[in-house]
Amino acid sequence: MAEAIRGHWSIDNRLHDVLDTALGEDASRIRKNPDVFAHLRHFALNLLRHNGQSNIHAALYDVSVRWRTVFS
Template sequence: MAAPAGSGAEPWHDHFQTVIEVQRQTEVFNPYRRCFEPRQEPPAYYLATCTASAATVAQVIRGHWAIENRLHHGLDVSLDEDSSRIRKNPGVFALLRHFALNLLRHNGQANIRQALFDNALCLQRLLDYEGI
């Protein structure tokens, strides 16, 4: 829906031209019934500084979340970041995990867990990567 001029309390609110409401329906597994059941999520709101079609906006929002999910999934599943017990300077090790993930993806590795295993077996393979 288009946001009318002057609809915000602050002067910088006038830069927003569109208010986007996204309704999501997810499925949650019910272990008692052993099936997935639909669940309505609360709506999410986005502000845009331009106008676009609903299909374009949906594609942009999905693209944003695809990047987020790809990054966090790689860190959590392949590099086991959630179970890290590092308490002193955890930011340094987080930076190293991000560097390793980006290096592997830059060199065309799609399966990060398998690439980590292969590189643990052969250090020369790791040193042959582009970007080191």
């Protein structure tokens, strides 16, 4: 029973907590088609994880710094 409970909370900690803290999903004020932007956030998170990133917040910062150097 304890393993099932820990397994359930690992989903919440691994997905929803990252979406809330790193991507600011709870603070989003998008009212038209919010599901599209939710899919984009999930896609970005999955893309970062697929590339081996474990610290999503730091990875987003690195991407933003590189983005500025490419287009400036």
